Amino acid sequence: xSRLQKSLERGEFVVTGEIGPPKGINVEATLKxxxxxxxRVVAVNVTDNQSSVMRLGxxxxxxxxxxxxxxxxxxxxxxxxxxxxxxxxxLSAYVLGIRNVLALTGDHPALxxxxxxxxxxxxxxxxxLMAIRSLMEGKDLAGEELDGKPSDLFPxxxxxxxxxxxxxxxxxxxxxxxxxxxxxxxxxxxxxxxxENFMNQASKFEVPVLAGIVLIKSPAMARYxxxxxxxxxxxxxxxxxxxxxxxxxxxxxxxxxMAGLIKELRxxxxxVHIMAMGWERYVPELLDACELQAPM
Amino acid sequence: MIVSExxxxxxxVDSLSGVDRVFILACxxxxxxxxxxxxxxxxxxxxxxxxxxxxxxxxxxxxxLCNKALVGSQLWYYLPQLRRSQGxxxxxxxxxxxxxxKMVDLPVFPANDTxxxxxxxxxxxSEERCAGCGDCILxxxxxxxxxxxxxxxxxxGTCGGQHDGRCEVDPERDCGWYLIYQRLKELGKLDNxxxxxxxxxxxxxxxxxxxRRTTRWALEKGEIYEASRPTGTE
Numbered sequence: 001x002s003r004l005q006k007s008l009e010r011g012e013f014v015v016t017g018e019i020g021p022p023k024g025i026n027v028e029a030t031l032k033x034x035x036x037x038x039x040r041v042v043a044v045n046v047t048d049n050q051s052s053v054m055r056l057g058x059x060x061x062x063x064x065x066x067x068x069x070x071x072x073x074x075x076x077x078x079x080x081x082x083x084x085x086x087x088x089x090x091l092s093a094y095v096l097g098i099r100n101v102l103a104l105t106g107d108h109p110a111l112x113x114x115x116x117x118x119x120x121x122x123x124x125x126x127x128x129l130m131a132i133r134s135l136m137e138g139k140d141l142a143g144e145e146l147d148g149k150p151s152d153l154f155p156x157x158x159x160x161x162x163x164x165x166x167x168x169x170x171x172x173x174x175x176x177x178x179x180x181x182x183x184x185x186x187x188x189x190x191x192x193x194x195x196e197n198f199m200n201q202a203s204k205f206e207v208p209v210l211a212g213i214v215l216i217k218s219p220a221m222a223r224y225x226x227x228x229x230x231x232x233x234x235x236x237x238x239x240x241x242x243x244x245x246x247x248x249x250x251x252x253x254x255x256x257x258m259a260g261l262i263k264e265l266r267x268x269x270x271x272v273h274i275m276a277m278g279w280e281r282y283v284p285e286l287l288d289a290c291e292l293q294a295p296m
Numbered sequence: 297m298i299v300s301e302x303x304x305x306x307x308x309v310d311s312l313s314g315v316d317r318v319f320i321l322a323c324x325x326x327x328x329x330x331x332x333x334x335x336x337x338x339x340x341x342x343x344x345x346x347x348x349x350x351x352x353x354x355x356x357x358x359x360x361l362c363n364k365a366l367v368g369s370q371l372w373y374y375l376p377q378l379r380r381s382q383g384x385x386x387x388x389x390x391x392x393x394x395x396x397x398k399m400v401d402l403p404v405f406p407a408n409d410t411x412x413x414x415x416x417x418x419x420x421x422s423e424e425r426c427a428g429c430g431d432c433i434l435x436x437x438x439x440x441x442x443x444x445x446x447x448x449x450x451x452x453g454t455c456g457g458q459h460d461g462r463c464e465v466d467p468e469r470d471c472g473w474y475l476i477y478q479r480l481k482e483l484g485k486l487d488n489x490x491x492x493x494x495x496x497x498x499x500x501x502x503x504x505x506x507x508r509r510t511t512r513w514a515l516e517k518g519e520i521y522e523a524s525r526p527t528g529t530e
Contacts, residue, residue, distance in 0.1 A: 108447055108448060108464055111465065119447070121448040124448070124452050125452070125455075127452065127492075130492075158456065160456050163454075163458065167486075168473065168474070171453060171486070171489045171490055172453040174490065175453070175492060178492070187456060230458055230459035231459070
């Protein structure tokens with residue numbers, strides 16, 4: 001059983017982090033980013049060709065993390081692989097020691113750096129979760145028997161608490177749970193009221209929810225997210241204080257604001273998922289500021 | 297010509313569960329040529345549905361259901377029957393089903409599965425698209441096609457890229473699943489969103505050999521006219 005699964009089952013308030021593989025094979029910088037998370041998070045997500053930009057694979061970096069003593073969360077999207085490749089890669093991940101898998105539909109390739117590539121989407125997040133459950137039970141999607149079953153995989157999924165309208169998101173969340181999702185990591189949340197409204201409707205599912213936090217580094221980043229990231233809104237209560245300090249003082253101000261946000265979100269959910277986007281070095285300070293201790 | 301094949305009767309009856317009063321609307325175009333439509337098929341369907349305990353409120357054949365203007369003007373004559381119906385069984389390709397869904401305020405149910413055409417369509421002057429996936433689920437999606445209206449062809453609802461009802465790929469493009477959500481809400485059928493459809497079978501992208509033969513031959517040998525002639529008028 002993965003440490004993530006154990007921690008969630010014990011009812012601990014769980015902190016997870018996230019790193020993005022490099023475009024190329026030099027993983028040192030990525031591992032350096034991960035090193036700031038060591039001992040402070042239960043597990044580290046590794047993104048899968050994030051934003052449809054071709055990079056070093058999630059599986060490769062997950063294995064490097066394992067070798068360095070971290071627990072990875074293998075992100076798997078449906079954009080690039082059909083049902084054979086997805087199932088096969090999940091089995092490969094298992095024999096390499098990976099247990100946590102986050103199932104995502106994935107961005108459309110048209111948004112990335114190979115915009116003319118074939119969008120696969122043979123499965124989607126829901127049917128991928130069904131595939132994982134089927135593998136865990138010892139059968140593939142075609143119903144064929146497996147030689148040895150990866151029964152202690154720990155599948156998770158994502159949800160957007162700020163989606164408008166919220167109703168179809170909640171219906172899909174329920175489908176993901178029905179398909180086997182055991183935990184959720186959310187899209188970035190900045191407004192505790194929006195998150196509270198979401199949790200009021202989602203807590204009945206009784207599946208742990210880790211609130212997503214993308215560290216806001218600058219007012220420009222906040223504006224970019226407001227204009228371009230569906231279901232995410234950074235309110236003035238974050239943008240304004242950040243724009244009132246000098247560039248040099250932004251990290252300090254951002255940590256203060258994000259710590260305040262996490263404290264407000266904490267009673268509403270089962271953990272937080274911190275996406276530092278290159279600001280990993282500030283994560284220990286942020287967790288100290290929210291009085292979140294290193295996991296057991 | 298767009299190639300379509302009758303759905304198995306059992307699947308049709310299943311899709312109509314809870315819909316007791318049915319209007320049968322058939323296309324007088326391509327389905328007549330590939331024998332998935334025509335007077336004979338309409339009669340068969342009426343018979344099968346009656347046996348399943350459904351009341352047939354009316355039946356009509358319109359040339360061509362892919363043309364919304366024709367559909368709208370012709371359905372005018374059937375308004376009383378339509379008002380008493382709970383759903384419309386549409387005997388056409390996927391475009392026709394979507395066109396009818398836009399013109400009537402009732403749930404629509406596809407009677408056929410549509411395969412890729414590889415040839416010319418009937419009229420099809422509007423925005424509805426059919427990918428010929430061969431596994432029509434327009435009955436679940438309020439008559440809006442998730443394969444062609446969603447940029448990713450997803451089967452299980454909106455992805456994280458839906459933004460103000462638009463798609464992440466292009467701000468000018470509607471999110472197909474957002475439209476489906478709105479439509480199902482209007483129809484009081486939001487429960488449909490909770491259903492998980494079977495995985496797609498990509499073998500069905502190929503037109504079955506038997507159908508390929510039938511439609512080509514029908515066109516070349518004039519069988520299409522034979523098929524469209526009402527039975528018993530030799």
